[in-house]
Amino acid sequence: MxxxxxxxxxxxxxxxxxxxxxxxxxxxxxxxxxxxxxxxxxxxxxxxxxxxxxxxxxxxxxxxxxxxxxxxxxxxxxxxxxxxxxxxxxxxxxxxxxxxxxxxxxxxxxxxxxxxxxxxxxxxxxxxxxxxVKGDAIMRELALANPGYGWEKNMGYPSAQHRVALQQQGVTPHHRRSFGPVRKMLC
Structure with missing residues (x-):
């Protein structure tokens, strides 16, 4: 429980x-x-x-x-x-x-x-x-393996913390490459 x-x-x-x-x-x-x-x-x-x-x-x-x-x-x-x-x-x-x-x-x-x-x-x-789809649980697990992006709180949404982490730490294999902020990082 x-x-x-x-x-x-x-x-x-x-x-x-x-x-x-x-x-x-x-x-x-x-x-x-x-x-x-x-x-x-x-x-x-x-x-x-x-x-x-x-x-x-x-x-x-x-x-x-x-x-x-x-x-x-x-x-x-x-x-x-x-x-x-x-x-x-x-x-x-x-x-x-x-x-x-x-x-x-x-x-x-x-x-x-x-x-x-x-x-x-x-x-x-x-x-x-x-x-x-069990979004919170999945993102909390990913946050443990990928600290700094704030996924345990922002669930992968482009919060300020997430955007800063993208700039400082780069794109992970879990990022959606077709989404604007991630695509910008890769170009």
Whole structure:
């Protein structure tokens, strides 16, 4: 289990520069029965419940406590489902994306951007979005092997620290060579 005093890293949300960024995740893709469910939440950075982490790392008791605290403190929170019939008609991936779209559409206030857990964006989203595949954990691991770039905090975004490190330390094998700041360093 995670440290109960830990706080989520909101560096992706901060880097976007938008006040209403929703995190979206689903549950129920693997079971043989029941609907698939998605939740969308816009956290209030000033009122973050302690102990937020990947639900798989939390005890059932901690998940139940956090669910109540998140609903009470979030700027917006919505849960939506895709039925067994929709799963059978669409397939589980498309049904989970349907549940995600429904959860996002139900947020009040509406999100300006969505961070979608996983490696595929749902089709037909009405707002800009990007996928996040265990992004925080991966970047923290890379930060240990590549100190100085600040990846444990900026998650690879072009923060001031990251840009300075590019100038001073150069490009690593993990940098995206097609992205402007990195391409400039290589030319």
């Amino acid at each position: 995670t440290n109960p005093r830990s706080r989520p890293d909101l560096s992706l949300e901060t880097a976007l520069g938008l006040p209403l960024v929703a995190g979206v995740d689903e549950v129920g893709r693997g079971p043989l029965a029941g609907p698939v469910t998605a939740a969308a939440v816009i956290l209030d950075p000033a009122r973050l419940p302690e102990g937020i982490d990947d639900s798989k790392r939390l005890t059932e008791r901690a998940r139940e406590r956090l669910a109540l605290e998140i609903r009470a403190s979030a700027l917006a929170f919505a849960v939506a489902h895709a039925s067994v019939e929709e799963i059978d008609a669409l397939n589980i991936l498309e049904a989970s994306h349907l549940a995600m779209r429904r959860a996002l559409a139900a947020l009040t206030p509406a999100a300006q951007h969505a961070l979608i857990d996983g490696n595929r964006l749902p089709k037909g989203l009405e707002i800009p979005a990007q996928t996040v």
